[in-house]
Amino acid sequence: MNFVGNAFDEIAVDDTFGQTLTITEAHIVQACGLFGDFNPLHSNDAFARQTRFGQRILHGPMTSAYMTASIGMYFYATAVAYLAHDCRFLAPVLAGDTLTTEWRIAELIAKPHHRGGIAVLAGHCRNQRDEIVAEADGKILLLDRAAVPEEARRS
Template identity: 40%
Template sequence: MSYYIEDLQSDLSAEYRKTLTEADIVLFAGLSGDNNPMHIDEEFAATTRFGGRIAHGMLSASLISTVIGTRLPGPGAIYMGQNLKFLKPVKIGDTVTALVTVIEVNQEKQRVRLLTECWVKGEKVIDGDALVWVPRRPV
């Protein structure tokens, strides 16, 4: 679904859910160049406070971009800014739910402020907010 700025109102929300796999971690490491052993080396990661490998924080956060670009507001929306707080680690096999909720709409500037969260098993793992430009309805 795609929304125009005229369609948006506070508390409107959308989500995207994905189970992170071994392939996702390896592909993200390759794409991003982030080969931190926390993500790709089980032997190393087992010696850390997490007791094993964890997903890249930005991989989970990228699911927020999926919601913004495909669901709310959807195609045509342009990211202007994103604040993130990583609260808990995400492990391979976890299902991450990215939830985006409208918190403020500025019709004049065509901007929307969004609450951006990621959840795993009922626990918030990422908290943040985003500013997005949204197109007007064509005349």
């Protein structure tokens, strides 16, 4: 069965959603290859041990990507386009950290011409110590339920 996420006409201001993930060494190593960023803060244990972090840290864009993953799943098959993303990194993410992302729908802008509208999102990501490691804002163009393609609704 196909999963179809939330449509524009099914959400409300102040609705929340998110997910939790434990970061592993593999995430840090994979991020080096994905981004082509082998800065020693991410790729060199000996170097990283001498920094204020005491160990290698996850790339900020990987934290940002993890945060947006829950948007993709919450609006699975109802999203037209992710329009904007602004992320601020507040604390390092280390292997072994368990991150919980929570997004809040801050505003809804109807776009009848597009058969849906824009959801303005505000999110944060916390580690297992309840420290906010990142905050972000985003905008996503969504379809109303009736406009979701039939192929996406088949089970």
